[in-house]
Amino acid sequence: MNATQTCSIDGCERKRKYAKTGWCQTHYHRWRRNGDTSTVRTTAFGDPYKLVYRSVHLRIHRLWGHANQFPCVTCGQAAKEWAYDGTDPTAKDELIAGQWPVKFSVHPEFYFPACYPCHRALDAGARAARRERCGNGHELTPDNTYVNPSKPGSRECRACRKSRSAERYLQRKAARDRPAQAVLNALDHQETE
Known part of the structure; x- marks a missing residue:
């Protein structure tokens, strides 16, 4: 194989697979998992004492077997996954593939069978509860947090809600005043003729 067909990482003789980076499949996936082409991930599957997210689910x-043998605890439909209920005081945090934080x-007693929608809703609620700031950087303190009664578990920044409300008011006011302004402009135009 000539040099243009091999991986662009020094010392690697594997076939180049990704034209954009010039890397072989091994180095590309190392970079994807770890953010670095030289880091070799050690797996926890063979180590019974190292408990990571994947090994715990295995x-x-x-x-208990596959979750699809049970109904979803939340809605009663067919379950698809084992979901963490979020109540373990000794819970661990981990980054999956170097970018997705999971708790x-x-x-095993802190897991229950759940369907995809219920599991995703539970995870989204847990992420929202851990947030300390809104998207605009305001601190989500109890005084600055609004909980919508029709959306249990959701939290909104009161300062952002107030500014959105003021913007909507000004837009409605401007829309309401436009027809009156058009009439006044037409009258002014007729008077000048």
Whole structure:
């Protein structure tokens, strides 16, 4: 193989797979997982004492079987996944593929069967509850947080709500005043003729 067909990482003789980076598949996936082409990820599958997100889920699957054997605890439909209930005081944090933060428990009793929509809603609610600032940078203190009664678990910044409300008011006022302004302009135009 000539040099243009091999991986662009020094010392790697594998076939180039990704034209944009010039890397082989191995180096590309190392970069994707770890953010670095030289870091080799050690897996926890062979180590029974290292409990990471993936190995905990494999243990739950081995212990109780696949989640689709059970109904979703929340809605009663067919479950698809084991979901962490968020109540373990000794919960761990981990970054999946170096970018997605997850919270999980190493104890199987904190998991329940859930369908995709219920599991995603639970995770979204947990992420929102952990947020400390809104998208505009305002601190989400109890005094500056609005909880919508029709959306349990949701939190909104009161300062942002107030500014959006003021913007909507000004837009409505401007729209309401436009026809009156058009009539006045027409009258002024007729008087000048």
